Amino acid sequence: xxxxxxSPKYLFRKEGQNVTLSCEQNLNHDAMYWYRxxxxxxxxLIYYSQIVNDFQKGDxxxxxxxxxxxxxxxxxxxxxxxxxxxxxxxxxxxPSELGGEQFFGPGTxxxxx
Amino acid sequence: xxxxxxxxxxxAVEGAxxxxxxxxxxxxxxxxxxxQQHDGGAPTFLSYNALDGLEETGRFSSFxxxxxxxxxxxxxxxxxxxxxxYFCAVSFSGGYNKLIFGAGTRLAVxx
Numbered sequence: 001x002x003x004x005x006x007s008p009k010y011l012f013r014k015e016g017q018n019v020t021l022s023c024e025q026n027l028n029h030d031a032m033y034w035y036r037x038x039x040x041x042x043x044x045l046i047y048y049s050q051i052v053n054d055f056q057k058g059d060x061x062x063x064x065x066x067x068x069x070x071x072x073x074x075x076x077x078x079x080x081x082x083x084x085x086x087x088x089x090x091x092x093x094x095p096s097e098l099g100g101e102q103f104f105g106p107g108t109x110x111x112x113x
Numbered sequence: 114x115x116x117x118x119x120x121x122x123x124x125a126v127e128g129a130x131x132x133x134x135x136x137x138x139x140x141x142x143x144x145x146x147x148x149q150q151h152d153g154g155a156p157t158f159l160s161y162n163a164l165d166g167l168e169e170t171g172r173f174s175s176f177x178x179x180x181x182x183x184x185x186x187x188x189x190x191x192x193x194x195x196x197x198x199y200f201c202a203v204s205f206s207g208g209y210n211k212l213i214f215g216a217g218t219r220l221a222v223x224x
């Protein structure tokens with residue numbers, strides 16, 4: 001089955017530690033996205049990538065980093081510079097045409113203690 | 114910049130019809146999408162409008178008026194399982210297929 005996988009579903013880290021969230025897709029989509037969602041809020045874009053080895057900052061990129069070495073993979077690192085990292089993180093992908101549906105992974109709920 | 118407004122909460126009873134409105138401000142508007150998200154789950158795509166008018170998909174319909182920068186999601190024959198948050202999102206030219214999401218409308222369906 002084609003889809004997007006994110007692991008782990010729940011993640012706990014101590015304050016000051018970097019943590020990397022995994023996102024893999026087998027939909028052969030060019031574009032991939034990372035969103036952050038806080039309780040009762042909408043989705044805010046962290047980073048996005050239109051093509052391998054290229055990515056751009058979204059609206060709230062500070063304290064985060066990404067890589068796009070393979071078309072299938074778009075990992076997100078939450079660094080110690082992110083002031084309030086506890087949130088629900090969602091990865092998405094879409095075909096390249098404008099306006100296309102975004103397909104979401106199941107999300108990773110990160111809690112920093 | 115881009116901004117969207119939608120009501121924070123809507124309540125309805127089973128079998129009823131509910132309309133969730135969305136107004137937007139964006140340069141280079143391309144289209145309006147709607148997503149459903151159940152508590153703890155991922156958003157799932159419901160509909161997309163790039164042209165004015167009504168798009169119908171089963172019990173759900175979505176409407177767009179580009180001249181009014183306004184759209185709505187219409188849910189008919191409400192069921193308990195429709196209790197969820199509903200997000201409108203805009204895509205815009207030059208946005209590399211990015212979506213800007215509204216804050217979401219939480220729909221509670223009661224018996």
